Amino acid sequence: MLIFPLLNDTSRKIIHIDMDAFFAAVEIRDNPRLKGKPVIIGSDPRKTGGRGVVATCSYEARAFGIHSAMSSKEAYQRCPQAIFIPGNYEKYLKVGQQIREIFLRYTDLIEPMSIDEAYLDVTENKLGIRSAVKIARLIQNDIWQELHLTASAGVSYNKFLAKMASDFQKPQGLTVILPDHAEDFLKQMDVAKFHGVGRKTVEKLHSMNVFTGADLQKIPETTLIDHFGRLGFDLYRKARGIHNSAVKPNRIRKSIGKEKTYGKLLRLEEDIKKELTLLSNKVALNLQKHKKSGKIIILKIRYADFSTITKRRTLKEVTQNTDDIAQTAIQLYESLVEKDKAIRLLGVTVTGF
Numbered sequence: 463m464l465i466f467p468l469l470n471d472t473s474r475k476i477i478h479i480d481m482d483a484f485f486a487a488v489e490i491r492d493n494p495r496l497k498g499k500p501v502i503i504g505s506d507p508r509k510t511g512g513r514g515v516v517a518t519c520s521y522e523a524r525a526f527g528i529h530s531a532m533s534s535k536e537a538y539q540r541c542p543q544a545i546f547i548p549g550n551y552e553k554y555l556k557v558g559q560q561i562r563e564i565f566l567r568y569t570d571l572i573e574p575m576s577i578d579e580a581y582l583d584v585t586e587n588k589l590g591i592r593s594a595v596k597i598a599r600l601i602q603n604d605i606w607q608e609l610h611l612t613a614s615a616g617v618s619y620n621k622f623l624a625k626m627a628s629d630f631q632k633p634q635g636l637t638v639i640l641p642d643h644a645e646d647f648l649k650q651m652d653v654a655k656f657h658g659v660g661r662k663t664v665e666k667l668h669s670m671n672v673f674t675g676a677d678l679q680k681i682p683e684t685t686l687i688d689h690f691g692r693l694g695f696d697l698y699r700k701a702r703g704i705h706n707s708a709v710k711p712n713r714i715r716k717s718i719g720k721e722k723t724y725g726k727l728l729r730l731e732e733d734i735k736k737e738l739t740l741l742s743n744k745v746a747l748n749l750q751k752h753k754k755s756g757k758i759i760i761l762k763i764r765y766a767d768f769s770t771i772t773k774r775r776t777l778k779e780v781t782q783n784t785d786d787i788a789q790t791a792i793q794l795y796e797s798l799v800e801k802d803k804a805i806r807l808l809g810v811t812v813t814g815f
């Protein structure tokens with residue numbers, strides 16, 4: 463039984479471009495001696511006493527099971543001969559801008575997801591090219607010829623499928639998913655690889671005996687909505703290649719934050735600190751997802767009488783770490799004069815990227 467109608471817009475031409483091992487590729491390009499070696503962008507655990515995480519790494523390092531967000535310490539244990547390079551983010555931003563200029567030759571409808579990833583809507587494009595596959599190839603070629611870097615591309619009729627397609631074959635891949643093939647493509651796909659499906663959702667799906675797209679296609683919409691709410695609604699559609707969200711241009715994030723309104727007002731210091739930790743954790747995950755780090759932490763509080771205050775603190779270094787953010791948010795809360803007023807809303811934001 464279907465509760466909501468299935469509207470599938472297959473008229474658009476969407477490309478997802480994802481640079482291959484971006485930070486590492488830029489470093490290798492600029493220092494040919496690194497070529498063919500396991501290169502890790504992240505602080506060297508031997509110099510930081512084991513701290514730090516892998517921002518990205520070359521494919522040679524990936525062969526040792528190293529991946530982004532892994533601790534530098536573990537990466538070192540897996541591959542002691544790896545070359546650790548501290549990130550030069552200003553340089554990567556500059557290259558990111560050059561990539562964007564290439565995109566702009568084809569379309570203004572660009573939605574950057576992070577410094578090395580973007581969706582492009584080329585349904586109507588500046589060069590009047592009908593084939594989105596041809597545009598994807600031209601973009602890959604421009605990036606290679608002009609910047610000496612490689613990108614993977616996915617082409618389809620919506621963002622979800624374009625993203626799944628660009629992930630399908632890396633590096634230097636070009637994968638196309640046509641409307642008639644979307645369901646089959648998704649059938650063989652591991653649900654853990656569905657874009658937008660987090661680890662907890664995957665665990666829950668596994669407990670429902672859902673491991674592949676084909677398994678997911680068999681679950682009724684009502685069941686998915688019962689278990690996952692709005693996400694279940696989306697999952698039912700994504701399993702069928704339906705995802706109508708538009709490419710939203712120029713969404714370069716300047717801050718990442720999370721706020722929550724409490725139906726039951728918060729009064730106890732203990733509860734408030736717990737909520738601040740939860741919010742900080744969500745912000746940290748989002749920062750990590752978007753490969754952002756910031757040094758300014760902002761706490762927002764709205765009291766029962768709707769008066770609202772914000773407090774901010776600048777850290778010495780940028781962070782995307784839950785503990786750093788939570789500790790700072792709690793310190794900001796502790797610095798407040800009026801701690802006995804009931805709270806209606808809490809917000810934690812990180813900016814200063």
Ligand SMILES: [Mg+2]
Pocket residue numbers: 480481482483484578579
């Ligand atoms: Mg990438």
